[in-house]
Amino acid sequence: MGHIKTLHTSLANKIAAGEVVERPSSVVKELLENSIDAGATEINIEVQESGIAEIRVVDNGSGIREDDLHLVFHRHATSKLVEDDDLFHIRTLGFRGEALASIASVAKVTLQTSTDGIEGHQVYAEEGKIVDQRPAKARRGTDIKVASLFYNTPARLKYIKSLYTELGKITDIVNRMAMSHPKVRISLTNDGKTILQTNGSGRTNEVMAEIYGMKVARDLVEITGETSDYRIHGFVAKPEHSRSNRHYISLFINGRYIKNFVLNKAVQEGYHTLLTIGRFPIVYLNIEMDPILVDVNVHPTKLEVRLSKEEQLYTLIVEKIRAAFKDKVLIPKNDLSSKYQPKKVLDKFEQQKMAFEQREQQTHSEHRSNAQPSSTTIHEQQTSPEHPNSTFQHERTTGDVQEETQHRKQSQDDTTPFENYEQTQRALLNEMDTPIDNLETNTELQQSEVQGKSNINDVTPKPRVPYMEVVGQVHGTYIVAQNDEGMYLIDQHAAQERIKYEYFRDKIGEVNNENQNLLIPLTFNFTKDEQMIIEDNMDELQRVGLFLEPFGGHDYIVSSYPVWFPQEDIEDMIKDMVHYVLEHRRLNIAKFREELAIMMSCKKSIKANHYLKNNEMADLIDQLREREDPFTCPHGRPIIINFTNYEIERLFKRIQ
Known part of the structure; x- marks a missing residue:
């Protein structure tokens, strides 16, 4: 009897799962990609114990027809490839048809789906096989619950990291998918706590604000460019927001997140000498291209790809990132705002009302005391709008004038942050995809004012360092x-x-x-x-x-x-x-x-x-x-x- 035998389907699926399903984040990635390919505009991801106990992904996509349910957990069953030539024109995120089969071989999977929101179906699978199938109430779309991950592969479960690490991996995948698909409302919760929630507005900078915070979002610069084969669009953060590793460089090809050493190098070269050695930027970059120029079928997780005309794309990325910062003021600002956040945001009317009441109270107090005004009171009368013709005005020295000016400036500065704080937070994400740095605008105006370069016909570029x-x-x-x-x-x-x-x-x-x-x-x-x-x-x-x-x-x-x-x-x-x-x-x-x-x-x-x-x-x-x-x-x-x-x-x- 021969020694060569065909592997059992369950064993073959477990081997395949070793490549595709490495950890809970791999499951989230595959299910999230399937939901996006199904045309979903809203996807809710719920995980328990960082995905070890349960992962649930609910979408409002096209759903799965009843006739196709028996093939859902069958290996290499897919609706995205028909002929050999289709492999070279892939525009979907998934295409091999091995994700659900691999997941079902190492977990217990319950799937509910409906194509019309009226008639639904439920399927339960274990060990890669459908154990139960029945009608069920279901809204339009698909609801997949993956429980007891790696319950039958203890060796794989043994090497799972801490819950915090695994949750970080899941969050990273969801963040990147949210950036590349801003038109999809995506939410992620762990043990009932919301980690990420996007609004599906279609604006990538809003998603990045949700992920990286408002401070980074305010300093994002949009880049666009194209050649005969490539078109790029993205956002690059100013150098002051650099990080200690490449993890924050997010590259996408036709919406697919990829890892590519050459393109990472192009991004770093674009920043050139703007980054300290050992520091890396925050970048989102989507590359649109003809699918025939990219081979996405070189790695089981589809993260690594091979590109044609890579040098042309490299040059385009470098040129556009350098051009993005060419006219920007890149002076880092001292980070005191996080230490001294306003305790209460008051609108202008409330501030003026409070100031008026204080002045009224002080005036009444002075009248009641019938005392000689002190030097402090004299100074307040000199600087107050209510006393423009004060009898003490002619006695002011140069030092008094300077002090008065300082007090006025202080008063202005005291109200401005409160007046602008809430407006800035609200207005930031309502700007166009090219956020404007107020500091740059103010600096250019100040520079023009001090140096007398206000002639609009002067075509000489203004220095980026202020006077x-x-x-x-x-x-x-x-x-x-x-x-x-x-x-x-x-x-x-x-x-x-x-x-x-x-x-x-x-x-x-x-x-x-x-x-x-x-x-x-x-x-x-x-x-x-x-x-x-x-x-x-x-x-x-x-x-x-x-x-x-x-x-x-x-x-x-x-x-x-x-x-x-x-x-x-x-x-x-x-x-x-x-x-x-x-x-x-x-x-x-x-x-x-x-x-x-x-x-x-x-x-x-x-x-x-x-x-x-x-x-x-x-x-x-x-x-x-x-x-x-x-x-x-x-x-x-x-x-x-x-x-x-x-x-x-x-x-x-x-x-x-």
Whole structure:
């Protein structure tokens, strides 16, 4: 008798389930995809004990016909593929027909469905087989309950993580599906507690506000772009909201969540030097394309895909993300708002009423006392609208005027946050999909006002760093500056690093570099294997102005150098350029220029504990304002931090 036998259906399904159903979140993903494919506009997901005890998914989709119920839990039974050619034109999320079969093989599944909301059916399955089928009352759509997950596969159940971890995995899947399908109302509850609830408005930024919070949603920037083969649409968060891992980069192809190393790299390259090394952005990006250009059938969970013309898509993503931040003010704001939230939001009328009542009460008190007004009362009369012609007005000193102005400004700042707080929360999600940063608008207006650039015919782009005046320096490291918006701290090393980086980057990238001859050529010695690498990259080295001439044996000489080289470090600069080539063993000219410019700018910039004069600090800020990307150093560290007047006054308890 032969040794080769056909596996029993139940065993084959358990093996398949090992690939498709890894944990409770896998079940949620498969059922959620089926509901979306069924045209559902509302999906409710309920889990008990993070999905280990029970998972229930209820939708209002098309439902399942009675004639198809006997195939629901049959492996590779699907309504989405008919011919071989259909595999290359997939527009649905599911297509293999193995999800329900795999789930039913490791859990107890109860399914209720109706196609018309009048006549319903119920099916109960165990071990991958239908145990019971009967008529049932059911609304239009499908209601699937998965209980006792992995009850018959104890080895798989043993490796389930903590309930908190499993709930996190489920939440992650639901969040991503909600972002990619904003027109579907999706809710997720665990043990009766709501975790996520979207409104199905069709606006992705509203879903992202629900997931990431209002602070991130306010700083989302919309990106769109297309080529002959690809069309992208998404939202990218400003660099200040970066995270410590890639988990918050959400990529979708035709609505399907995918993982792709190359596209992740494209997103990071789009942010370029705006992110610190080791930090990653919050991004939602949907890529629309002809299904024939993508192979989604390379992994059981359908997360990994293969793309045609990947380089074209890579370039498109990089260009659009860089363009999104080109005209944005990216100065991080000090995070004090979370510590000092208004206890009560009052409308303008209530505030004015309270202020009026206080003044009336104070006036009556003064009349009753018949006392000589104190200096405090005098000052209040001077600053009050009720006393514009006060007899004490002519006695005010310059200091009094300044104090009065400050009190008025304080009063304005005291009411503005309360007046705008609720309106901001309400209006944010009613904006178009390109949220407007009020700080940017205010900064541009202030900048125009201070510098006198109000001529509407002036086509010169306005600097993205606002005008500010130097106040001083802290520890020889940070420049303190101010304007009407508040106080700024500038990292002087990072600022000069950005200035020099853009200078060196442009100079290295010039095609016709001018060279200066050396009176005495410099000699360099290399090993045989280093010589081979140098010879292989000689043309690229010459393109950036470095000419190495063989001088016998292992020696090379350099008789000239680019005129933009720092005069005092010519030999070190040449060594650094050659060592870069030797270290990487091959030369990517674009990457070479980039890293070389970063290295040179870091070495040639002022360091910490270097004290500057006021005019030197002002000159440094002026140079920074003219840079292309003046908000981060080449390593992604912030250059400028802003403390608004409101935040400073909250710190000193001048306002509540």
